[in-house]
Amino acid sequence: MAGAAGPGTGLGAAGGDGDDSLYPIAVLIDELRNEDVQLRLNSIKKLSTIALALGVERTRTELLPFLTDTIYDEDEVLLALAEQLGNFTGLVGGPDFAHCLLPPLESLATVEETVVRDKAVESLRQISQEHTPVALEAHFVPLVKRLASGDWFTSRTSACGLFSVCYPRASNVVKAEIRQHFRSLCSDDTPMVRRAAASKLGEFAKVLELDSVKTEIVPLFTNLASDEQDSVRLLAVEACVSIAQLLSQDDLEALVMPTLRQAVEDKSWRVRYMVADKFSELQKAVGPKITLNDLIPAFQNLLKDCEAEVRAAAAHKVKELCENLPIEGRETIIMNQVLPYIKELVSDTNQHVKSALASVIMGLSTILGKENTIEHLLPLFLAQLKDECPEVRLNIISNLDCVNEVIGIRQLSQSLLPAIVELAEDAKWRVRLAIIEYMPLLAGQLGVEFFDEKLNSLCMAWLVDHVYAIREAATNNLMKLVQKFGTEWAQNTIVPKVLVMANDPNYLHRMTTLFCINALSEACGQEITTKQMLPIVLKMAGDQVANVRFNVAKSLQKIGPILDTNALQGEVKPVLQKLGQDEDMDVKYFAQEAISVLALA
Numbered sequence: 001m002a003g004a005a006g007p008g009t010g011l012g013a014a015g016g017d018g019d020d021s022l023y024p025i026a027v028l029i030d031e032l033r034n035e036d037v038q039l040r041l042n043s044i045k046k047l048s049t050i051a052l053a054l055g056v057e058r059t060r061t062e063l064l065p066f067l068t069d070t071i072y073d074e075d076e077v078l079l080a081l082a083e084q085l086g087n088f089t090g091l092v093g094g095p096d097f098a099h100c101l102l103p104p105l106e107s108l109a110t111v112e113e114t115v116v117r118d119k120a121v122e123s124l125r126q127i128s129q130e131h132t133p134v135a136l137e138a139h140f141v142p143l144v145k146r147l148a149s150g151d152w153f154t155s156r157t158s159a160c161g162l163f164s165v166c167y168p169r170a171s172n173v174v175k176a177e178i179r180q181h182f183r184s185l186c187s188d189d190t191p192m193v194r195r196a197a198a199s200k201l202g203e204f205a206k207v208l209e210l211d212s213v214k215t216e217i218v219p220l221f222t223n224l225a226s227d228e229q230d231s232v233r234l235l236a237v238e239a240c241v242s243i244a245q246l247l248s249q250d251d252l253e254a255l256v257m258p259t260l261r262q263a264v265e266d267k268s269w270r271v272r273y274m275v276a277d278k279f280s281e282l283q284k285a286v287g288p289k290i291t292l293n294d295l296i297p298a299f300q301n302l303l304k305d306c307e308a309e310v311r312a313a314a315a316h317k318v319k320e321l322c323e324n325l326p327i328e329g330r331e332t333i334i335m336n337q338v339l340p341y342i343k344e345l346v347s348d349t350n351q352h353v354k355s356a357l358a359s360v361i362m363g364l365s366t367i368l369g370k371e372n373t374i375e376h377l378l379p380l381f382l383a384q385l386k387d388e389c390p391e392v393r394l395n396i397i398s399n400l401d402c403v404n405e406v407i408g409i410r411q412l413s414q415s416l417l418p419a420i421v422e423l424a425e426d427a428k429w430r431v432r433l434a435i436i437e438y439m440p441l442l443a444g445q446l447g448v449e450f451f452d453e454k455l456n457s458l459c460m461a462w463l464v465d466h467v468y469a470i471r472e473a474a475t476n477n478l479m480k481l482v483q484k485f486g487t488e489w490a491q492n493t494i495v496p497k498v499l500v501m502a503n504d505p506n507y508l509h510r511m512t513t514l515f516c517i518n519a520l521s522e523a524c525g526q527e528i529t530t531k532q533m534l535p536i537v538l539k540m541a542g543d544q545v546a547n548v549r550f551n552v553a554k555s556l557q558k559i560g561p562i563l564d565t566n567a568l569q570g571e572v573k574p575v576l577q578k579l580g581q582d583e584d585m586d587v588k589y590f591a592q593e594a595i596s597v598l599a600l601a
Helices: 025-032 037-045 047-069 075-085 095-108 114-128 133-148 153-160 172-186 191-207 210-225 230-246 249-264 269-277 279-303 308-316 318-324 330-346 351-361 364-385 390-397 400-407 409-415 417-424 429-446 448-454 456-462 468-485 487-503 507-524 526-540 546-562 565-580 585-597
Strands: none
Touching: 025 037, 037 047, 037 075, 047 075, 047 095, 075 095, 075 114, 095 114, 095 133, 114 133, 114 153, 133 153, 133 172, 153 172, 153 191, 172 191, 172 210, 191 210, 191 230, 210 230, 210 249, 230 249, 230 269, 230 279, 249 269, 249 279, 269 279, 269 308, 279 308, 279 318, 279 330, 308 318, 308 351, 318 330, 318 351, 318 364, 330 351, 330 364, 351 364, 351 390, 364 390, 364 400, 364 409, 364 417, 390 429, 400 409, 400 429, 409 417, 417 429, 417 456, 429 448, 429 456, 429 468, 448 456, 448 468, 456 468, 468 487, 468 507, 487 507, 487 526, 507 526, 507 546, 526 546, 526 565, 546 565, 546 585, 565 585
């Protein structure tokens, strides 16, 4: 675009060959005032090119003031601008001039749209690292103070995210001021500001001196954890993890645990949900002693909470909780204090709770060992395998391998396999489909002999299912099984059964034979394909159903590359030529396509 350079810009217009690199500021100004949002967005995205063309001096004196003055635009344009400015330090002359980027970002950090503010804060955090300690106190800290004491809650929420980046490098006097500002934001009148402060409390605590954490952060944490707004209280739970990591056991017990106990029994389910969701982190942060005395009873309460969401979040954490317990005495604790509650969840009324439990419960078998798994866990697995919710059943099947490792294949097959076979013949086709998708996984876990004995007949039965999606999945399943068990197994076990279907009275089953040949030919290799499969395909070219005949043409096109030249020229070519003269349009089309793809013309 060859716009005229504005007076005093001193930059030539972009070249006639569309060279973007010299983009005059006049054109940028025009485009930023254009009514089309997309044009404005594009010009913002080219800011770095423009800055390069202007040079560092003029970027500082012309471009940045212009951008600071014109921040009244669509949110997506402002978002792009906030993102661009974060990487601008090099374009304004390096770290010594990084402070020049603060005014436009300060304006962006006060806009109404949260996404824009967050991006501006992210860019400010990035730029703060490039300030020297002196520049930080001269330029960045005053900006944080201005935002923290701004009239609008938007600027105060943005300030919360900036304290932790400027605190470590500030002098002691300034540090005290920063802590004071953070304290006042934690008790701000606006819930949104308290929420922002609570969400950054843990991050801020990590950069403070230990004494300040005890004397200042812990009281703030206690206040926020008993805030009237549950959205603030739940963020305080998140901060609890960071604070707990910083304190000794005695301090934890005295300063943090009373508040955490209160959160476990909070009247709002959202807060209890947050405790359940962060349970593993809390457990690691507070250590084994407090876990046994406080967290296990708390966990029991969460597992029998009246809200399904809380129970589901706690159920998700069962395996992690058990893994993180001290090995000495772990089994006893799980058997006596956790397992009874898990047993109740297996028959929970809510499917999300049961599904969450099913996704982790199999992992307990490795922790509890063979005897406990057989006696206590297997009945639970069986109950879940027969659950009416498909997701619960799937979560069990997909984790069978870890149980197999503990109790061995025979025990597994006697107890769980009948339930799997039952699902494989389920009246709902989606359930059958899900089982098929797990068949290669199961086959790998069970081994070839066991598979042939128990599951092979199932896999063949699916090939003649009345639902096409099942037949298709069963075909892919055969291919994966051949890849697992090898061509010899295919030749003896699978191929003969597939080829028998070529004579089935139902044309859909005859077509399934072709689909299987397509899938198996590559896995089985040239010899089996030429000797056993090709004759059947060629024979089916005379089928009275046109759908079968055009699928013969498609199959020949698929297996053609595997065959040698003699077979192609001597056997495949005559059949395709005959199909090319077929009275059915589709048969003709696919036969001619196969001839051209295989270069047999």
